[in-house]
Amino acid sequence: MDIKKEILDKVNVWLSPLFDNQTQEAVKEMMTSSPKELEDSFYKNLEFGTGGMRGIMGPGTNRINKYTLGKATQGLSNYLKKVFTGEETKVAIAYDCRNNSDTLAKVVADVFSANGIKVFLFTDLRPTPELSFAVRHLSCHAGIVLTASHNPPEYNGYKVYWQDGGQLVPPQDGEIISIIEALEYDQINFNANENLIEYIDNDIDKAFLGASLGAATFNTPQEAKDALKVVFTPLHGTSVKLIPDLLEDAGYSNVHIVNEQAVPDGNFPTVKSPNPEEPEALSMAIELANQTDADIVVGTDPDSDRLGVAVRNSQGIMTLLNGNQTMMLMTHFLLEEWKKQGKLTGNQFIGSTIVSTPMLMELATDYGVQCKVGLTGFKWIAKMIVDFPELQFIGGGEESFGYMVGDFVRDKDAVTSTLLLCEMAAQAKANASSLYQELLKLYTKYGFYKEYLISLTKKGMDGAQEIKQMMIDLRESPLKEINGERVVMVEDYQASTAKNMFTGEEEALTLPKSNVLIYYLEDGTKICARPSGTEPKIKFYFSVNDTLDKVENAREVETILDHKIRNIIEEMNLI
Structure with a gap:
């Protein structure tokens, strides 16, 4: 195949002595044996998305390696020194279980x-939420975690956190990206000053576990804890470093x-x-739960910021909950506990995202708290805490199996969420109920909301173009009727407009621009389309x-809702 000149120009740079012999040889090998892979490796620069x-x-240039990460780090270093002139600038670094993360x-x-920047580097792999905690605990100006979350084994990644413990958001992200893109590879300084690198481990663990205990324990009687049977799987990831200890410290001994x-x-x-979004990922855990007659299964992704949950349904069968259901249960529990303690004064809020269940708004209204909704990604929920200092943050989540309990961590936190779920399950069981029964009670009170997600994978340069065209088509030829229901509103977060499809009137959206489209139908159905910011996928919610x-x-009601979702998907030609 013919390789474009702009790609060959990039390739030639990587064949220069600036790059080590191993890198040069790997590039030469692709040139002779894998020109398609060569093209995909160099056709663009790796970009920052919703998760870094x-x-x-x-x-x-389109791969994770010492040079692309070195360039990103050099750019961030330049920015930190520019912004924090005259200060001893400090960063914390953590990494997960992925190959080459260390x-x-x-x-x-x-x-x-x-x-010249002071570094706190964990001696071994640690969960991502602990890095978010460490940034504030150590008064750092920024933090980095090396992780690709739940992506396949060939992936890795680089998440950047700011001094509030949350991931980068505007304007810092754009300013830093501009600096990175202006750098040449020969401007990266790889010559370490070991005197500025301090290794951290147990002291931070103790502080983080203590904060988790404080945020997620709610006077559950010890006999209720003893009666709860838990199955836990870290899915080969980092959470095994903390969750077993946390559950033991909290008094849960019946953990498999x-x-x-x-x-x-x-x-x-x-x-x-x-x-943990994939049912297959928890299959071994569910098998163990059936062997041990467990009440709840929890599985975390490799960097332990997201969790999958299975509980027993009305027939006693282990059933997977989706992220929206888990989020609803946890948020309701927290609101109820705050109410019991007399802490709801109207100056509290919960957080969510535009692609998550609208049911959360109903819950917030009932408890007299605000529900703030941001773009996809937990960095926007963390930003809410900074933007509204006059309000107390109770908890928040998004549909992609992430939740944050309180504000001591500023990212989704599967460690603390696991303990919270155990508290909830133990109390429910002690009251002759279950998490599944508690969920059904919520549906009777607030309406039965059913969510579903389709992710279409489109890899490489051709896939990226296909995803781009799908979004163009949805914008230029918007659907007017879906499954017999008229479209009443279309929100376009890239154009920052909400258009009434009956009158043609448009209102301005106040959230930052993002490549997201949301359709609202007459019967309350909501359909969202967005390209993933971290994977070669387009997602439909x-x-x-x-x-x-x-x-x-x-x-019976769930069957009706499942049928409706299936009809919508078929009509939109997504299967």
Whole structure:
């Protein structure tokens, strides 16, 4: 195949002595044996998305390697020194179980230290929420975690946190990206100053676990804790470093760990994908739950910021909850606890995102708190805490299996959320109920909301163009009717407009621009389309709802809602 000149120009730079021999040889190998891979490795620069910079490991400008991460770190170093002139600038660095995460973390530490920046580097893998905690605990100006979350084994990534403990948001992200893009590779300083690198571990663990205990324990009687049977799997990831200790400290002794998945391993040998959104990922844990008659299953992704949950349904069968259901249960529990303690004064808020369940708004209204909704990604929920200092943050989540309890961590936190779920399950069981029954009660009170997600994978340069065209088509030829229901409103977050499809009137959206489209139908159905910011995918989110008069009719109503979702998907030609 013919390779474009602009790609060959980039390739030639990577064949210069500026790059090590191993890198040069790998590039030469692609030139002769894998020209398509060469093109994909160099056709663009790796970009920051909703969860930082994430990509396949290997040589090239569109890959995760010491040079692309070195360039990002050099740019961030330049920015930190510019913004915090005259201060001793400090950063914290953590990494997960992925292949090369430890060596890449050291490269990042070397570049920071070479630029005169103090580095706190974890001695071993740690969960992402602990890094967010460490940034504020150590009074750092920024933080980095090396992780690709739930992506396949060939991926790695680079998340940047600011001094509030949250991920980068505007304007810092744009300013830093501009500096990074203006750099040449020969401007990266890899010459470490080891005197500026301090290794951290147990002291931060103790502080983080103490904060988690304080945020997620609610006077559950010890006999209720003893009666709860828990199955936990870290899916070969970092949470095994903290969650077993946290549950033990909280008084939960009846915990079964999936031994085959307990050892950190970046190859994730027992799962197709270490993604708790995928039912297959928790299959071994559910099997163990059936053997041990467990009440609840919790599985976390490799960097332990997201969690999948399974509970027993009305027939006693282990059933997976989706992220919206878990979020609703946790938020309701927190609101109820705050209410019992007399802490709801009207100056509190919960947080969510535009692609998550509208049911959360109903919950907030009932408890007299605000529900603030941001763009997809927990960085926007963390930003809410900064933007509204006059309000207390109770908790918040998004549909992609992430939740944040309180504000001591400023990112989704599967460690603390796991303990919170155990508290909820233990109390429910002690009251002759279950998390599943509690969810059905919420549906009878606020309406039965059912959500569903379709992710279409479109890899490489051609896939990126296909995703782009799909969004163009949805904008230029908007759907007017779906499944017999008229479209009443279309929100376009890229154009910052909300258009009434009956009158043609438009209102301005106040959230930052983002490549997201949301359709609202006459019957309350909500359909959202957005390209992923971290994976080669376009995602479609569906939310439908109906009334549920009593718990006993839940299966019948759910069948109706499932049928409605299926019809919508077929009509939109997404299967």
